[in-house]
Amino acid sequence: MFINTLAVTTRILKTAWKKYDGSTIIEEDQRGRHDNHKTILTDSMIQSVCDHVRAFTPVESHYTRKSSQKLYLPGELSIAKMHKLYLEWFDADKYTCKASKERQYRDIVNSNFNLGFHIPKKDQCDECHIFRQKKNATEQEKVAFEQHERNKKIARNMKSQDKKTAVESNGKVVTAVFDFQKVLSCPHGDINVFYYKRKLSCFNFTVFDMGKKKAVCYMWDETVAKRGANEVSSCLLNFIQAYVEEGVKEFRFWSDNCAGQNRNRIVYSLYVFAAKKFNVSITHRFLQKGHTQNEGDSVHSVIERTSQPKAIYTPDEWRLLARWAKNEGEPYSVRNVTNNDRIKRTYLK
Known part of the structure; x- marks a missing residue:
């Protein structure tokens, strides 16, 4: 009845009973509480990934980037593709440790760079998107959006x-x-x-x-x-x-x-x-x-x-x-x- 009520397995119940010493305090879980953790990201690994990212040449977008601090790379690139290029680029004589996993490469890039890929801008109206996200739009906002929609239709009809x-x-x-x-x-x-x-x-x-x-x-x-x-x-x-x-x-x-x-x-x-x-x-x-x-x-x-x-x-x-x-x-x-x-x-x- 106890197992079915809590929807747990018998192993959890046996482990809890094994730790019970007659008092109401259960022994604290000791998993992960030690000092011999394996260091996954070393300084050499981080340096190699950062040098590789800096080796790419940023691209200029059709749209202004003056107000953004992002590093824009070609749109055909991705983190996964950059990691494959990194494995070919890596110099074992210069660096002692390599980011062999894509997850390691991704974490280092996200921690050290504000990186973006230059993908053509989608034809999505900011005003329409903002209005649709509002659950309780005011009457003034509704009137402004309706005028925006009318202007869109008028312009398209005139162009036609x-x-x-x-x-x-x-x-x-x-x-x-x-x-x-x-x-x-x-x-x-x-x-x-x-x-x-x-x-x-x-x-x-x-x-x-x-x-x-x-x-x-x-x-x-x-x-x-x-x-x-x-x-x-x-x-x-x-x-x-x-x-x-x-x-x-x-x-x-x-x-x-x-x-x-x-x-x-x-x-x-x-x-x-x-x-x-x-x-x-x-x-x-x-x-x-x-x-x-x-x-x-x-x-x-x-x-x-x-x-x-x-x-x-x-x-x-x-x-x-x-x-x-x-x-x-x-x-x-x-x-x-x-x-x-x-x-x-x-x-x-």
Whole structure:
């Protein structure tokens, strides 16, 4: 009855009775209470793991990392893969002890580094996520969220209408979305030595014509230019000029709300300059914050998916890969941006 009531085994009961000495005090459990514990993490082991992590070259993200102290490594890495690389990298002549278990390696990394892996940001709205986590939202919060949802639907409906207008205009109206792809690093590939090399950042600014379903990829590396408003304006000016020569009279652009790249006076000044020079109408609308998914994202997805099994050593190889990444239909138009034709703070070729 006692065993069934407590749902214990007879061994527990026998052990407790064996320790009973006639008083109500039971002998204290002595398991683990000794001084001859085996040291699992030695100083040499910790030093070897830390040196190995520092041997990796951090990558620059498409998103700002100025406010974060994290060490960002390539997204194709993981703790498990780093441990396999560590076992190959380990030098027995330099270190006396090795972290042979993945758990040891993981514990040392977590204790000594604020480590993160650069994985493309998910298209998840912060405002929507926060609101859904609230169990008892106030009326003011509910009203703000409903307005946020309405703005999202209005922006998407307007973009769909602009796309329809461009298709029916017979080449007189262009509706396009534009955005930067995540940073493309050189060298890139699933080769162990690449993870320890200094990375050269390459940029891809994509303008996608939704009416004709054509994409133009403006590509350059960090030795040529940055990825701010000046570069965006330069690429858009080149795009507008090319379409004006085909007889386009009106441009309708869509983008996200990034102030440093799209929503600023430099881009606005470019529109004023282009509208006056080419005698065209230019409209720029912005998608609702957190819901900036658009047709141009498919271009970036195709390029990244195509690059996964390949080794890429130079920026020229990124341009070739983007040019032939699309298997069906018209290939992407890739334009190599240089600093040889710098006119009024623009980078054109």
